[in-house]
Amino acid sequence: MDEQLETKYDDYHDAKDDSKLVEIPSFIDGRPRHRPLVLLKGGRFDFATKFQDLKDWCFGCGQSCGCNRVSSVSSTSSIYQSPPKRYIYWGPAFDIASNADHGGQTTVRSPHLEFEDDDDFVGRGSKFVSNYISTTKYTILSFLPVNLFEQFRKKANLYFLIIAILAFTDLSPKSPVFSVTPLTIVLAISAIKEAYEDYKRYEMDKEINNRQVMVCRPDADGVDWQFRAVSWQEVQVGDIVKVTKESKAFPADLCLLQSSTNQGLCNIETANLDGETNLKIKQAVGATYSLPCDLKGNEYPFNDRLQFKLESEAPNENISKWKGALYFNGSKDAIAVGMNQFILRGCTLRNTDWIIGAVVFTGVETKISLNNKQSKFKRSNVDMIVDQVLYFIFGVQQILCIFGIISHLLWLNNNAEHQWYQYIDSNGDTQSNFGELAALNYFTFLVLMDLFVPISLYVSMEMVKFSQAALITFDGDMVEKVPRELEEGKFDKIHAQARTSNLNEELGQVSFIFSDKTGTLTENKMDF
Numbered sequence: 001m002d003e004q005l006e007t008k009y010d011d012y013h014d015a016k017d018d019s020k021l022v023e024i025p026s027f028i029d030g031r032p033r034h035r036p037l038v039l040l041k042g043g044r045f046d047f048a049t050k051f052q053d054l055k056d057w058c059f060g061c062g063q064s065c066g067c068n069r070v071s072s073v074s075s076t077s078s079i080y081q082s083p084p085k086r087y088i089y090w091g092p093a094f095d096i097a098s099n100a101d102h103g104g105q106t107t108v109r110s111p112h113l114e115f116e117d118d119d120d121f122v123g124r125g126s127k128f129v130s131n132y133i134s135t136t137k138y139t140i141l142s143f144l145p146v147n148l149f150e151q152f153r154k155k156a157n158l159y160f161l162i163i164a165i166l167a168f169t170d171l172s173p174k175s176p177v178f179s180v181t182p183l184t185i186v187l188a189i190s191a192i193k194e195a196y197e198d199y200k201r202y203e204m205d206k207e208i209n210n211r212q213v214m215v216c217r218p219d220a221d222g223v224d225w226q227f228r229a230v231s232w233q234e235v236q237v238g239d240i241v242k243v244t245k246e247s248k249a250f251p252a253d254l255c256l257l258q259s260s261t262n263q264g265l266c267n268i269e270t271a272n273l274d275g276e277t278n279l280k281i282k283q284a285v286g287a288t289y290s291l292p293c294d295l296k297g298n299e300y301p302f303n304d305r306l307q308f309k310l311e312s313e314a315p316n317e318n319i320s321k322w323k324g325a326l327y328f329n330g331s332k333d334a335i336a337v338g339m340n341q342f343i344l345r346g347c348t349l350r351n352t353d354w355i356i357g358a359v360v361f362t363g364v365e366t367k368i369s370l371n372n373k374q375s376k377f378k379r380s381n382v383d384m385i386v387d388q389v390l391y392f393i394f395g396v397q398q399i400l401c402i403f404g405i406i407s408h409l410l411w412l413n414n415n416a417e418h419q420w421y422q423y424i425d426s427n428g429d430t431q432s433n434f435g436e437l438a439a440l441n442y443f444t445f446l447v448l449m450d451l452f453v454p455i456s457l458y459v460s461m462e463m464v465k466f467s468q469a470a471l472i473t474f475d476g477d478m479v480e481k482v483p484r485e486l487e488e489g490k491f492d493k494i495h496a497q498a499r500t501s502n503l504n505e506e507l508g509q510v511s512f513i514f515s516d517k518t519g520t521l522t523e524n525k526m527d528f
Contacts, residue, residue, distance in 0.1 A: 083314035084114035086128075088238045088358060091307025093330055105222050111238040131252055131362040132209055132233040133369065136201045138194075147191050154383075155390050156453055157186065163450045171443040179447070182455045189459055193466050197500055204499075209233040213251045214242040216301045227298055239359040240301045245349050253366045254343045254357030255310060255324065257288040258300050264289025266352040268343060273319070273368060279350055282343060285335050287328040297356050305329060310337075312360050317370040319344065324360070344368060382461075382505045390453065397452050404445040409438035469501035 089109040096107045111128065138146055152158050160183040166172050167179035214227040215235060227242050232251040235241065240257075243250055249272065259266040264284030271277050283289075288308075293300045300306070309327040311334070322342040325334035345366040349355060363369065472478065473495060481491040498504070 085314060086111060086113055086237070086312050086360075088310040088312065088360065089308075090238070090240060090301070090310075090358065092304075093307045094309060128237040129363040129365055130233060131235040133363055134202075134205050135372075136198050136205065138198050143191075143195065143198075147194055148187070150194075151187055151190055154458070155387050156455065156458055157183070159390075159394070159453055160186075160450070160455055163447055166443050166447050169443070171440060172447045173444055174447060179450065186455055186459055186462075190462050193462055193501065197469075201499060204497075211248060211251065213247065214244075216240040216242075225302065227301075235359055235362060237359055237362055240356060241359060242297055242354055242356050243349055244354045245352060247349065249346050249348050250343050252345050252359045252363075253322075253361035254355075255312075255326075255337060255360050256282050256284045256341045256343055256355060256357045257306075258284055258291070258293055258297060258356040259289070260295075260297065260353035260355070266355045267350045269348040269350045270344070272346045272348065273344060283340055285326060285337060285341060287326065287335055297354050300356055310358060310360070315361050315365040315367075315370060317367060319367045319371060322360075322367075378502055380503050380505050381509065386457070386461075393452050397446070397449050400449060401442050401445040405438050405442050408441050412437060465501040465504050468504040469498035472496050472498045472504070 088111045092106075094109045096109050152161060160179070164176065164179045164183050167174060167176040172179075209232055211232045212229045213232060213235065215230045216225060216239065217228045217230065218225045235251050241251065241254065243254075256264065256266065258264055264286075266282050267279040268282055269277065269279055288306070291300070291303050291305055293303075307329050311325040311327070313323050320339065322339055324337040324342075326337050327334055342360070343355075343357060345361075346368050361367065475496065478496040480494045482494055484490045484492060
C-alpha cells in the first residue's frame with residue numbers, strides 16, 4: 001500500500017496538467033468535527049501568569065489538588081529554567097470524543113501548553129494570543145496622557161507649563177490668557193500631527209491584519225472541511241494554512257509540511273526581515289512531504305496518514321533558532337524539526353507554487369514581533385541643538401531675574417518709606433520684610449521675560465517636519481519598481497513611507513555608508 005501511495009505522489013509532481021488526479025482517502029467525510037476558535041484580540045504572552053497557574057500543581061497527585069507540594073521542587077528544576085513548551089495536534093487520532101457542548105460533535109484537540117490537560121475544554125482557544133498585530137503608539141484612551149507626557153519631555157514645553165501655572169497666581173503681571181494660549185496652540189498642533197501619523201500606522205496594520213490566506217476550516221456544521229480564505233488576524237495556533245506565491249508574505253510562524261515541488265522543497269525570501277535578497281531553501285521532513293498530494297494541495301490535510309503531534313519550544317526572540325519534535329502517526333519516536341522546516345512571519349514565497357504548513361506562533365509571539373522592541377521616544381540632532389540653545393537662554397534669563405531681585409531689594413531699602421501704600425497686605429498692615437518681597441518678585445520677572453524663549457520656533461519646526469514627511473512620501477524619485485511575477489513587463493510602484501516625522505533631518509546628515517556586503521545595497525549602487 002505504501003509503495004502505491006508513493007508512486008501516486010510521484011505521478012502528481014510529474015503531471016503536466018490537472019487531469020491526472022488521484023483519489024485521496026479523507027478522514028473528514030461523515031465525521032463532523034468542531035474547530036475551536038480564538039478571540040480576535042491581541043495581547044502579549046505573559047509567562048509569569050502561566051507559571052502562576054501552576055502554583056497549586058501537585059507533582060505527586062498529577063493535578064491541582066491544592067496541597068502545594070510544588071514547593072518541594074528544587075528551584076533549579078527545569079520547569080523554572082525554561083518557559084513551557086506547546087503541543088499542536090492534527091488528525092483524527094488526536095480528536096477528542098463527542099461532547100455535549102457542540103451537539104455531540106467530535107472536537108479537534110486544541111493546542112495547549114506543557115502541564116495542561118489534553119482534554120481540558122475550559123478556556124480553550126484563549127491559551128495563545130491571536131494573530132492580530134498593532135504597531136500604533138496610542139489608543140483612544142491613552143492618546144491624551146501619553147502624548148502630553150511626550151510633549152512635556154521637551155524642555156520648552158515644560159518651561160511654558162510652569163509659566164502658565166504662575167500666570168494664575170497673584171505674582172503674575174499678565175493675564176493667564178497670554179501664557180496659556182500659546183502653549184495650547186503648540187500642544188494642539190503637535191498632538192494633531194502625532195494623531196495623524198499614528199492613524200496612518202493604524203491603516204497599515206489594518207491592511208496587514210485583513211490580508212487573506214487559505215486556512216483549513218470546516219463549515220458551520222463542522223462537516224465540510226476545506227481550505228477557506230480567512231484574514232490574517234483570524235489565523236490561530238494549530239491551523240493548517242496554504243500559502244501561494246501570489247501571497248504577499250507568510251501570516252505567521254509556520255512549520256513546513258508540504259510544498260508543490262519535489263521532496264517538500266521551497267524557496268523563501270527574507271528581504272523584509274534582514275534585507276537579504278538571496279533565496280533560502282526550506283524542506284519539510286520526509287514523513288510529511290512523502291504523503292500523496294493533489295496538484296494544488298487542497299486535499300493534503302485530509303489524508304488519513306497525516307496525523308501528528310508537534311511539540312514546539314516556547315516563543316523566543318532568537319530569529320535563527322527553533323527546535324521542535326514531530327510525533328507522526330502515533331509513533332513514540334520523535335522526528336526532529338528545526339530551522340530547516342521553520343518559516344518566519346513576513347518572509348515571502350518564491351519560485352514555488354504553494355506550501356502547506358502548521359501554525360506554531362501567532363501575533364506578538366512570532367519571532368519578528370518579539371524582536372520589535374518598544375520604541376523609545378526619539379529626538380533628532382536638531383532638537384538636541386535647540387535644547388542646548390535653550391539652556392543658554394535659560395541661563396541669561398536667570399541672571400536677569402536675579403539682577404531684578406537685587407535691584408528691587410536696593411530700591412525698597414531706599415524708597416519703601418515713601419511708597420508705603422504699595423506694600424499693604426490683606427490685613428491692612430504695612431509689610432516690612434523687604435527680602436521676602438524681593439524674592440517673590442523673582443516669579444514676576446520670570447513671567448515678564450518668558451518671551452525670551454521662542455515658543456513659535458517649535459510650532460515652525462513641527463510644521464516643517466510634517467511637510468518634509470509629506471514630500472518624502474510623494475516624491476516621484478523615491479519609488480521602487482518591483483516586477484510582477486505573473487505579469488511580465490509590468491511593475492508595482494512602492495513609494496517611500498515616512499511613518500514618523502521626528503527624525504527627518506537625520507537623513508540629510510548621512511555622509512558615509514559602511515557595508516560588509518555590497519549586495520545588500522540595491523543594485524550595488526549608492527546614490528545620495
